[in-house]
Amino acid sequence: MSLNSIFQFLVPKDKKFFPLFEEASSNLVQLASHLHEAVNLPLKEREVLFQKIDELEQKGEDIARQTNLELSRNFITPFDREDIHSLITSIDNVAGNLQGAASRMRLYHVDKITKSIRKLTEINLEACQNIESAVKELKDLKKVKNIATACSKINKLENKSDSVYNKAVFEIFENETDAINVIKYKEVLSVLESATDKCKSVASVLEAIAVKHS
Numbered sequence: 575m576s577l578n579s580i581f582q583f584l585v586p587k588d589k590k591f592f593p594l595f596e597e598a599s600s601n602l603v604q605l606a607s608h609l610h611e612a613v614n615l616p617l618k619e620r621e622v623l624f625q626k627i628d629e630l631e632q633k634g635e636d637i638a639r640q641t642n643l644e645l646s647r648n649f650i651t652p653f654d655r656e657d658i659h660s661l662i663t664s665i666d667n668v669a670g671n672l673q674g675a676a677s678r679m680r681l682y683h684v685d686k687i688t689k690s691i692r693k694l695t696e697i698n699l700e701a702c703q704n705i706e707s708a709v710k711e712l713k714d715l716k717k718v719k720n721i722a723t724a725c726s727k728i729n730k731l732e733n734k735s736d737s738v739y740n741k742a743v744f745e746i747f748e749n750e751t752d753a754i755n756v757i758k759y760k761e762v763l764s765v766l767e768s769a770t771d772k773c774k775s776v777a778s779v780l781e782a783i784a785v786k787h788s
Contacts, residue, residue: 601669604630709780712780732773739764746759
């Protein structure tokens with residue numbers, strides 16, 4: 575048994591941070607799910623979901639704030655303090671970008687939702703679901719392989735997002751004649767693609783934690 579394993583055995587089971595991590599990742603999946611649902615609805619029916627997305631993004635910020643507060647209060651933490659801060663911050667960044675995409679669709683009155691936008695929200699939803707799966711494995715870190723598998727899927731989804739985004743931007747400049755529409759759609763696509771980048775950042779933190787405690 576390694577010294578790290580012995581230390582983990584002796585340290586009391588954490589009852590504060592892991593519930594917050596799981597709440598944050600569950601909240602993220604809800605947000606991504608609402609966004610994907612919204613882009614598959616007519617314009618008039620999206621507003622209710624956009625409002626829910628705003629509420630979930632605020633809830634995510636509250637969870638991040640509470641996590642950092644617990645970090646300042648507790649001397650003993652389940653793993654490195656900087657990793658705890660990085661994990662909750664990176665999850666919050668994903669939520670911020672997804673909410674940002676919804677906000678831009680509302681602000682710019684994006685009526686017609688393209689296949690590329692739908693595909694990017696689908697990719698983000700799947701990436702968030704993998705984040706949730708990996709976060710659930712942090713509690714005892716006995717199934718590090720499951721974390722690695724989820725992170726690998728997230729990385730592949732990020733590559734897929736890049737391809738969808740690049741193709742979509744090319745098609746906009748190739749086919750769209752209205753300069754305002756070019757700006758609107760490129761902006762929405764960019765934020766969605768950035769959200770997947772942020773999912774990859776979450777995966778990087780998760781992988782780092784798994785390696786340190788394997």
